[in-house]
Amino acid sequence: MDKSTCKFKISPKELLEFFIERGELTIPLISKELDLSMPTTNKLISYLYDNNYIINVGKGETGEGRPPSLYKVNNNIGFFMGVDIKKDFIYINLMDFGGNILRNKNCKYNLENSYKGIKDLCNLINETLKEWSVNKTLLKYIGINIPGRIHTEEGMSHTYFSFLEDPITEVLEYELNHKIVIENDTRAMFLGELFLEKYREKNIVFINVGWGLGSAFLVNGEIVRGKDGYAGELGHFYAYDNEVLCHCGKKGCLETEVSGSAFYRKLMDSLKNGKSSILSKKFNNNDRITLFDIIEATNSEDLLCIDIVEHIGSELGKHVANLINLLNPELIIIGGSMAATGDYFFLPLKSSVKKYTLKIVNKNTNIVLSKLNDNTGSIGACFIAREKYLKKMTV
Numbered sequence: 001m002d003k004s005t006c007k008f009k010i011s012p013k014e015l016l017e018f019f020i021e022r023g024e025l026t027i028p029l030i031s032k033e034l035d036l037s038m039p040t041t042n043k044l045i046s047y048l049y050d051n052n053y054i055i056n057v058g059k060g061e062t063g064e065g066r067p068p069s070l071y072k073v074n075n076n077i078g079f080f081m082g083v084d085i086k087k088d089f090i091y092i093n094l095m096d097f098g099g100n101i102l103r104n105k106n107c108k109y110n111l112e113n114s115y116k117g118i119k120d121l122c123n124l125i126n127e128t129l130k131e132w133s134v135n136k137t138l139l140k141y142i143g144i145n146i147p148g149r150i151h152t153e154e155g156m157s158h159t160y161f162s163f164l165e166d167p168i169t170e171v172l173e174y175e176l177n178h179k180i181v182i183e184n185d186t187r188a189m190f191l192g193e194l195f196l197e198k199y200r201e202k203n204i205v206f207i208n209v210g211w212g213l214g215s216a217f218l219v220n221g222e223i224v225r226g227k228d229g230y231a232g233e234l235g236h237f238y239a240y241d242n243e244v245l246c247h248c249g250k251k252g253c254l255e256t257e258v259s260g261s262a263f264y265r266k267l268m269d270s271l272k273n274g275k276s277s278i279l280s281k282k283f284n285n286n287d288r289i290t291l292f293d294i295i296e297a298t299n300s301e302d303l304l305c306i307d308i309v310e311h312i313g314s315e316l317g318k319h320v321a322n323l324i325n326l327l328n329p330e331l332i333i334i335g336g337s338m339a340a341t342g343d344y345f346f347l348p349l350k351s352s353v354k355k356y357t358l359k360i361v362n363k364n365t366n367i368v369l370s371k372l373n374d375n376t377g378s379i380g381a382c383f384i385a386r387e388k389y390l391k392k393m394t395v
């Protein structure tokens, strides 16, 4: 349909987005809520119905007269895959057009800045597509979250896979033969969190404490991306006069003391210095220790791990306090792998926030630990993939 000759006040795509948001709708209801004439609504519905974007699911309720037909999004018109890359794992989800999560899994993966890292990622995605028997033509987009600086529009990743001259999206599209969209891992997690928890607050700060440290913001109901999409690099705030080299190449970044990688380094240093932990045996045998192992040890009451995680929580609290003073948010959500250490991490953090914020600014700010698991990012990636598909629709 040529939009330039279209007389509708809204496009079929916009009506489809309205269906995605609202669920089941009748023509009179759409006409009323979107202030469209009945013939116009009929034409829009016919277009979406004839092209299989919506289906008829029976009759709607009405006070009098003939009950109108009830329509909803056709869940099977297309599917989206979300992939969330973490340090030691990737999480993968499959979502239908209506937003239902159909499949999910996690696989071991070693994130490294190399061709091998890209090859391994493609192999895992291809194996999963095969395992789940995903119909190739119906898979509309794959959303992939990558840690670090991501330019979504240009498809460039500037932290991992940064050695490529071409956009990583082009390389992945060539390897996988599917449309790809990339996003920063923290922002994707935040979008997943917003969708799943249905938060009503309009000013939210999301902190992702995983292997690295990132943040994402909702200000007056809008996601903050900055000019090129690099907003939220909390991990690279200058915070310490230390000699620890950050992976960004600088020294003194907050992430060097407050992150899963800092947790790992501090634990390794302590074990090298002869301190004991339930991970000592693995350490002495030179077995690989992952962040997951360390979080598990913390939750098994390992005192050395608890001491370190308490310190990290308290340090993070100081900077959360700075963000509260700066942005006056209604809600702070602490997410990421480290959130799984619960109160060991959260109580020192909250105490530090209380100590360092201005009382009047902090008065109406609620701080919560994310209740969602590590899967949130890949669910966010599915929504980003659907958003990208809808953005590209020309009707």
Ligand SMILES: [Zn+2]
Pocket: 235, 236, 246, 247, 248, 249, 250, 253, 255
């Ligand atoms: Zn840094």
